[in-house]
Amino acid sequence: MVPAYKEPRPAPVAGSKRKAAGLTMNYRHIYHAGNFADVVKHAVLVLILERLAARPAPFFVFDSHAGLGRYDLTSAPAVRTGESAGGIVRVLAAVAGHRPPPGLAGYLAAVAALNDPGTGPAGGGLRWYPGSPRLARALMRPGDRLVLAEAHPEDAAVLRREFADDAQVAVHHQDGYLGLKAHLPPRERRGLVLIDPPYEDGDEAARLVAGLAIGHRRWATGIYALWYPIKEQAWVWRLHEAVIALGIPRVLAVELTLSPEDRGRLGGCGLLLVNPPWQLDLMLAELLPWLQRELGTGAGGVRVAWLVPETPPG
Numbered sequence: 001m002v003p004a005y006k007e008p009r010p011a012p013v014a015g016s017k018r019k020a021a022g023l024t025m026n027y028r029h030i031y032h033a034g035n036f037a038d039v040v041k042h043a044v045l046v047l048i049l050e051r052l053a054a055r056p057a058p059f060f061v062f063d064s065h066a067g068l069g070r071y072d073l074t075s076a077p078a079v080r081t082g083e084s085a086g087g088i089v090r091v092l093a094a095v096a097g098h099r100p101p102p103g104l105a106g107y108l109a110a111v112a113a114l115n116d117p118g119t120g121p122a123g124g125g126l127r128w129y130p131g132s133p134r135l136a137r138a139l140m141r142p143g144d145r146l147v148l149a150e151a152h153p154e155d156a157a158v159l160r161r162e163f164a165d166d167a168q169v170a171v172h173h174q175d176g177y178l179g180l181k182a183h184l185p186p187r188e189r190r191g192l193v194l195i196d197p198p199y200e201d202g203d204e205a206a207r208l209v210a211g212l213a214i215g216h217r218r219w220a221t222g223i224y225a226l227w228y229p230i231k232e233q234a235w236v237w238r239l240h241e242a243v244i245a246l247g248i249p250r251v252l253a254v255e256l257t258l259s260p261e262d263r264g265r266l267g268g269c270g271l272l273l274v275n276p277p278w279q280l281d282l283m284l285a286e287l288l289p290w291l292q293r294e295l296g297t298g299a300g301g302v303r304v305a306w307l308v309p310e311t312p313p314g
């Protein structure tokens, strides 16, 4: 029996009030940029964006926890953890001289576009790693729109500089969960909401679920991608149960683990995709085993499974 989450608490507190409310803002994504979890998240993200860009009508993207936009892998924090060595650097080494697997070409092209020609394994031209905002921007056409929320004041300032003078991108120094209320529904009829929090507060999963409920109530036809860490299987089950309990149809769970359950350490990651593009599940069922093999050491596995099918069980 999986215990259910407590009732999600009301919308979280924004900006400077966070500290007073006991919420921390220590997380900085630069320490993790380009790691295996970023590769998985961003490869899936690009596949969704490619499908949105395949049809002529404009699309909208809301990135509720946007980060910096792009990351300098030669900066001191990134070098200190060296996490990209187990992620993008490994993937680039695997595809060097080979045709990338179907489904990865768009993501790799977006990484290469930020770097000098001939981007390859570390030392071979890889300096900039695109975060979700840069990846979304890479796939946008004139007329598409990107709205970014970032709560960390310094990261929000960097993000604002990154997209200064870009009329198709709006940057908000804002709590991303409040942003769901502020920016949804968009005037465009199609698009994506990425919710990618840092999980530094114990109740982040409850806020994620509450955020999805709010977003979906306002814009039921949008695609939603919710990233989550896999450190402990029971925690993942509780998250899934809470999402199932919302009664939202068409929820796909996509997971990649590199090690068996390993309490406290990031052994894998997952994405819950609401309204994923048609046959994305089949595409991911082909791509993820390749990523798992190249990023892993023989343990762990992948999962692509409908958590809630087209019509939720009554």
Ligand SMILES: C[S@@+](CC[C@H](N)C(=O)[O-])C[C@H]1O[C@@H](n2cnc3c(N)ncnc32)[C@H](O)[C@@H]1O
Pocket: 012, 027, 028, 029, 041, 063, 064, 065, 066, 067, 068, 069, 130, 131, 132, 133, 149, 150, 151, 152, 155, 174, 175, 176, 177, 196, 197, 198
């Ligand atoms: C995992 S990182 C985002 C990475 C980014 N989505 C990407 O894929 O490149 C999480 C970000 O959320 C920010 N953050 C934390 N709490 C937030 C909140 N309530 N609203 C908006 N941003 C928040 C952190 O400062 C951090 O930059």
